[in-house]
Amino acid sequence: MKPAPDLTTASWRKSSYSDGGDNNCLEVADGYVDLMPVRDSKVPDGPVLVFGAASWTSFVSGIRNRLR
Secondary structure (H helix, E strand, O other), X not given: OOOOOOOOOOXXXXXXXXXXXXXXOEEEEOOOOOEEEEEXXXXXXXXXXXXXXXXXXXXXXXXXXXXX
């Protein structure tokens, strides 16, 4: 198991598909090699889930395929 990355200076972003609300979606932090940190925008100081890049890509692909 890899140690958790230091996310204190992470730059978080919401999906462009967000409905425009301030606190109702997930946010991701880019710039971490082979990792995708994810958090709940309603609780920005709360826990962060960190996925492997391949797992995150597979998850997003699965969602896109279901929406088609």
